Amino acid sequence: xxxxxxxxxxxxxxxxxxxxxxxxxxxxxxxxxxxxxxxxxxxxxxxxxxxxxxxxxxxxxxxxxxxxxxxxxxxxxxxxxxxxxxxxxxxxxxxxxxxxxxxxxxxxxxxxxxxxxxxxxxxxxxxxxxxxxxxxxxxxxxxxxxxxxxxxxxxxxxxxxxxxxxxxxxxxxxxxxxxxxxxxxxxxxxxxxxxxxxxxxxxxxxxxx
Numbered sequence: 001x002x003x004x005x006x007x008x009x010x011x012x013x014x015x016x017x018x019x020x021x022x023x024x025x026x027x028x029x030x031x032x033x034x035x036x037x038x039x040x041x042x043x044x045x046x047x048x049x050x051x052x053x054x055x056x057x058x059x060x061x062x063x064x065x066x067x068x069x070x071x072x073x074x075x076x077x078x079x080x081x082x083x084x085x086x087x088x089x090x091x092x093x094x095x096x097x098x099x100x101x102x103x104x105x106x107x108x109x110x111x112x113x114x115x116x117x118x119x120x121x122x123x124x125x126x127x128x129x130x131x132x133x134x135x136x137x138x139x140x141x142x143x144x145x146x147x148x149x150x151x152x153x154x155x156x157x158x159x160x161x162x163x164x165x166x167x168x169x170x171x172x173x174x175x176x177x178x179x180x181x182x183x184x185x186x187x188x189x190x191x192x193x194x195x196x197x198x199x200x201x202x203x204x205x206x207x208x209x
Contacts, residue, residue: 003041014041033072036204039065042195046073046172049193050081050122055149055171057128057189060197066174069197070124082121092131094140098154105166114167125173129180139181145171146188 002011014037021034033039042058046069049056058066074083084104086097104121105113115121131139148154148166156162173192175184200208 003044033068034208036200036207038198038200038204039069042069042197043073045193045195050077050170050172053170055173055192057172057184057192057194058174058197059177059194060174061178061199062176064197064199066197067126070172070174074122074124077122080119082115082119083124084121085124085126088125088127088130088141090130090132092141094144095157097141097144098157105169108167111163112165112167114169119168121169123169123171125171127180128173128175129177129182129184130175131181133181139185142185142188146185149188149191 001015002013004010005012018035018037018040035043046056050073058069060066074081077083082104084101086100088097101123102113104123105115107113108117125145128142129139131141133139144154149171152167153163153165156164171192
C-alpha cells in the first residue's frame with residue numbers, strides 16, 4: 001500500500017499517485033485506460049526492472065489487466081526502446097517461436113544479432129504457459145527461452161554449427177494461472193521478477209466506472 005519516496009525517504013501511499021483520468025479527444029472505448037492503484041504501482045516497479053535489464057512476469061486470471069498494463073507500458077517507453085509481442089498458444093513450438101523472435105532482430109557483425117544499433121528490444125511473451133506439454137513434461141518454446149536467458153544465444157535452424165549471440169534484448173511475459181500448463185519450468189521462472197495481478201477491488205471498479 002505504501003512506498004518509500006526517493007525524494008525525501010518518507011512513506012507515501014500509492015493511492016496518492018494515481019493520476020486523475022482526463023479524456024484525450026475521440027478514441028475507441030476499448031482503448032480507454034483508467035489507471036488504478038495496482039496499475040500505477042505495477043507500472044512503476046516494471047519500469048525499474050526493465051531499465052535495469054531484468055525480466056518481468058505477470059501472473060493473473062483473465063480480466064486482471066495484464067496485457068493492458070504491458071501495452072500501455074511499452075507505448076510509453078523511451079525512444080531507444082523497441083518492443084515486439086509474441087502470442088503463444090497450444091501449438092507454438094520452439095521453431096515457431098524462434099521464427100517470430102528473429103523477425104525483430106538483424107545481423108550486426110559475425111555471430112551477433114540484435115535490434116538496430118543503439119536500440120534495445122523488449123519481447124512481450126503473452127500466454128507463456130500455453131504451449132503443448134510433451135510426454136516428459138517439457139515445453140520446447142520454454143526450453144528455447146530458457147536457453148536464451150541463460151546464454152544470450154540460440155542455434156541457427158539452418159546451420160546448427162552457427163550459435164547466434166542475441167544482444168540488447170530482454171523479456172516481459174504474462175500468463176493465466178488458471179489455464180495452460182499451470183506451471184512454468186523453474187529454470188526459466190527463476191530469472192523473472194514475478195508479480196501477481198488481482199481482480200480490481202470494488203473501490204477500483206467504482207473509480208473506473
